[in-house]
Amino acid sequence: MIRDYASDIASQMKVQLSNVTVIEGRKLDCFDAHLLKLDTDDQQISLLLYQSELDELQSNFVSDRLEQRIRTALSRLQTLSAS
Numbered sequence: 001m002i003r004d005y006a007s008d009i010a011s012q013m014k015v016q017l018s019n020v021t022v023i024e025g026r027k028l029d030c031f032d033a034h035l036l037k038l039d040t041d042d043q044q045i046s047l048l049l050y051q052s053e054l055d056e057l058q059s060n061f062v063s064d065r066l067e068q069r070i071r072t073a074l075s076r077l078q079t080l081s082a083s
Contacts, residue, residue, distance in 0.1 A: 001057055006070050015074050016040060043080040047073045
């Protein structure tokens with residue numbers, strides 16, 4: 001679900017993502033957070049997502065904070081791609 005949510009925001013911002021990946025926190029020895037990787041053809045940025053944010057998204061509660069964090073990461077990705 002978070003992949004679709006991040007992709008939708010990227011589309012709104014006209015950011016062409018080549019890949020959106022979620023790395024489970026357990027693989028990183030972290031049980032309350034996950035890593036969201038957003039890739040363009042030439043750049044990548046990662047964002048730490050907390051389990052509570054994913055739980056809220058799953059229950060159809062979209063947090064303004066989560067949306068803003070994703071938008072900020074995508075803006076940084078745009079800046080990296082432009083340089």
